[in-house]
Amino acid sequence: MIRSLPALILSLALGLWPATGITQDASPPQQGAILLADDVRLMADDRLVASGNVEAMYGDQRLQAKSITYDQKTDTLTIEGPIILRQGDSTLVLADAGELDRKMRNGLLTGARVVLESQVQLAANAMVTVEGRYSQLYKTAVTSCRICETGRPPLWQIRARKVVHDQQERQLYFSDAQLRVLDMPVFYLPRLRLPDPTLERATGFLLPSIINSSLLGSGLKLPYFIKIGDHRDLTLTPFLTNKSRTLEFRYRQAFHNGDLLIRGAVTDDDVGLESTRGYLFAIGRFDLKRDFELTFDVEVASDDAYLFDYGYSYKDWLDSEIAIERARRDEFIRGALTYYHSQRLGQSNSTLPTIVGNAQYEKRLFPERIGGELRFGAQAHGHYRSSDLRTDGADLDIWADGRDMLRFTASADWLRNWALPSGVLAEVQAGLAIDHFDVTQGGGLGLSSATEVTPSTSVQLRWPLVKSSANGVTQVIEPVAQLSWVGGSNPAIPNDESTQIEFDEGNLFSLSRYSAPDRRERGLNAAYGVQWTRFDPDGWEASLAFGQVFRNEREIEATGVPSLTDSSGLQDRFSDVLFAGQYKTQNGLTLTARGLFDDGFRATKAEARASWYNDRTSLSGTYIWLRNDPAEQRPDNVSEWSFSGSYRLARHWTGRANWRYDVARDIPVSSGLGLTYTNECVELSVNASRWYSSSSILQETTNITFTVALLGFTTKTQENSYTRTCKN
Structure with missing residues (x-):
């Protein structure tokens, strides 16, 4: 009651902040500001001074400070710190001192530190806010690593002369940026743009991977994500080695009644029999009228060894299908057309049933007179071989x-x-x-x-x-x-x-x-x-x-x-x-x-x-x-066992292994090892795998992949147990 009386006087007598909002136009109008303080004084020079546990609330912003001085002539607030400014649920600003206009849309904060999504931290000598949208930080250090009061630098940080945070577009723009590991410069970029942690999808580069393959050579994968709109995107991934040049792609689109995913790659290499190789996989699902659902998938490869050589798939039968179905409590309808392509050595697709059609209808009734349940069904099936031979060949005697x-x-x-x-x-x-x-x-x-x-x-x-x-x-x-x-x-x-x-x-x-x-x-x-x-x-x-x-x-x-x-x-x-x-x-x-x-x-x-x-x-x-x-x-005889597992060796270390062994032929089929280090700001992963083959069209392959992920922006840590703690 004692603290609320000065707040009421300040809000009604001076109208410190008007009722207009500072957020996007779609937001509802603000209902004025609230100021709480232990002591409020009106000075002779038209200055109002609030001191002692000062709290100012306006819209989704909440400001805490030691004291606030409002100068009616200049229409500015002079704030004495330590300052704590919360903007919604995602942004926290700490500062030593500052000067802002009465709407808190423009001003200067010194010794500023911004925390986004409780993860990414931006520390600057000074921060200037412009129109409530832009925050300009000077001489800035950015990191998502836990910083302890030991004087030790964070595991990684980005140092920049200037960082601009666009709160509307949710982007961070860096000028003269340096990537530092344990405070040692390792990379320099004159311009750099990163999404802030609140943005899930933004155009830009994704996590790179370094790959060493006994078949494809050594190279780099560098994905580039393109946000085409709110409901579709495209990812292009150049994969370059000393033996291969590949462009991978992934297209996704969400519709109001379904979704579409297309993956594929185009390759120019010296590994296969043909210099230009590739594959295309597509999956789609759409809701139709009267509870029907349309699904389709496409699986196509240029040759039988391409998917195995590049690790895209290890299927020996590719199937492409389009189907429509409806499932209700007492009725089921489905029709599908499927095309099969065998990638097995020694099988001829012309003499295999590669085109298969199926139609199915089921209905349940519950007659009261005789009791029980009646089930009615109808099926149609057909398969086609492209061969015109009427006699049996050497593939199968029957x-x-x-x-x-x-x-x-x-x-x-x-x-x-x-x-x-x-x-x-x-x-x-x-x-x-x-x-x-x-x-x-x-x-x-x-x-x-x-x-x-x-x-x-x-x-x-x-x-x-x-x-x-x-x-x-x-x-x-x-x-x-x-x-x-x-x-x-x-x-x-x-x-x-x-x-x-x-x-x-x-x-x-x-x-x-x-x-x-x-x-x-x-x-x-x-x-x-x-x-x-x-x-x-x-x-x-x-x-x-x-x-x-x-x-x-x-x-x-x-x-x-x-x-x-x-x-x-x-x-x-x-x-x-x-x-x-x-x-x-x-x-x-x-x-x-x-x-x-x-x-x-x-x-x-x-x-x-x-x-x-x-x-x-x-x-x-x-x-x-x-x-x-x-x-x-x-x-x-077939006798085979397989093993896969992972074990969290320590708080930040996780190991993985898999092994598949053909006991009947006494040969290994595949094996793999992996080790990952994860904390709150970085994930390092190294994986090694080997595929063994006795086929004349497939070659034994050993792959080693190394990936580094800087967490905190669009990639978050998996759980809080990986977050490091500070020792007293």
């Missing part, structure tokens, strides 16, 4: 070089659940499907046209049992049994879609485990499974599941050969036994494994994964085993 195929499928299913006595859950399913096939250029390997009607039905019983003990442990065990029948027979149509079968927990109780409807599991089938789960109050949980499939007879093609491959686990009347388990703890450790085992308990397929994540550690390892199977284009 494929005709130019065979093309169309498939149409319509289906209807009814499902209903019941809860039986003793907690048993029952599910009944009945359905009918119609499949029609048209084959051209089949080369005599089967029919040219066929139609098949497939009725099906199944009954499934589940009995979930729960046990809770006094110590808080909960265990759940659920046995499941299913009996199903699928009528009809697989027509004598070449198998182009269901060439590889996956048998796991997801399809253990499916009516058909083929990957597409061109094949269906026929006849009488039975499946059983048991799943056990334990939840411990200490925070860990474990689960184990196993199951098996029985059928009255083996799946046989119309030609007399087995339909299911030897490594599918389903090739015999009694399938392989499926095992799957998982163990998780609250400290981030997860162990997962699954596998198929034959009657001799020999593994057909198996995989295991272990991961551990906490505040300092990120580790993961994977092992895969696949039995050889020529029908799945796998002449030899």
Whole structure:
């Protein structure tokens, strides 16, 4: 109450600041100023002196000082420091003394220090403010490093004769700038422009990288970011080495109903068979009317080795697709056209189904009279090979070089659940499907046209049992049994879609485990499974599941050969036994494994994964085993493990490593090491990687990359734990 009385007198009697604002025109008008002080005196020469814990608030500005003297004749404020001036939430100004006009838009501050976004600091002998927009700082040192009162210089700083801060454009302009590391000049620029920390996107250079490659030579990447507008930008990255000249580009645009991303590069080098090489990847997504969504992606490369040589991608199949879909609670519609290009050695794209079209429709209904759920579906699939050959070549014995195929499928299913006595859950399913096939250029390997009607039905019983003990442990065990029948027979149509079968927990109780409807599991089938789960109050949980499939007879093609491959686990009347388990703890450790085992308990397929994540550690390892199977284009066993991880060695140091090893061939596939130093103002990263290759078109490559990032402007530190502290 004592401090507010002088403030009221000062605001009403003198009108120290008018009600007009000093921010952008779009801001609402200011409602006057408030001045708080321990003592306010009106002098005989029309000067007003406020002293003792002075606080002045106007708009989003708040000024604290030892004393403020207002001279009505000159309409100026003389401020005695220490001065603390806060402008919004992002700018803090400290000064020893100053003189400002009554709107605080123009004036001079001596011994000024500006802190932007609590990160970037600008220290100057003097600072001049102009029209509330520009701040001109003279003999300035700029850094984002923590400065302690030890007399030691910051890790890095930019010294400049003059720095202009444009608060409206949010840019910093340097004149006669020097980049200093530990106060040693390392670089000079007569003119330099940097965005202030509040600006997320601004035209200018990004972080450079120094690269040394055994294949491409030594060189530099220097990205340049171009802000085309508020919703689009372009990044150009020259990549120059002693063996290669590359221009990388990235274009991004956001629309009101979607977004677009285009990446690519153009290269002139002496590495490949052609002097001019390049690639183009594009991804787009757009929302259409009536809840439809349009998506597309483009993947094109000049040659099969280019993406691998430059590390842009390690895919051996490129796919370009355009699709439109709509997903609602009880309806799904999707149509897609896909173009595939194989980059594998020895494969001819003319004899592969490179153009694939798919259309799908699903609808769910819930009839009250009969209960349960009705599902209606329709599919159309077609694939095209550019080859005109009608005979089989040397690529695969079961494929005709130019065979093309169309498939149409319509289906209807009814499902209903019941809860039986003793907690048993029952599910009944009945359905009918119609499949029609048209084959051209089949080369005599089967029919040219066929139609098949497939009725099906199944009954499934589940009995979930729960046990809770006094110590808080909960265990759940659920046995499941299913009996199903699928009528009809697989027509004598070449198998182009269901060439590889996956048998796991997801399809253990499916009516058909083929990957597409061109094949269906026929006849009488039975499946059983048991799943056990334990939840411990200490925070860990474990689960184990196993199951098996029985059928009255083996799946046989119309030609007399087995339909299911030897490594599918389903090739015999009694399938392989499926095992799957998982163990998780609250400290981030997860162990997962699954596998198929034959009657001799020999593994057909198996995989295991272990991961551990906490505040300092990120580790993961994977092992895969696949039995050889020529029908799945796998002449030899596959045995491979991979490892990747990072560990925070100290407060500012983080190490990374990865390794992939082919156990079956006893050769490494890839390896890498990395080390990063991070604090509040700088990030130094060095990475080394090596790719091993036995291909005649790909070469073994070793890459070493070094990157320096000055943090605090558009690049922030990852978290506060990297910020250094000052010792007392």
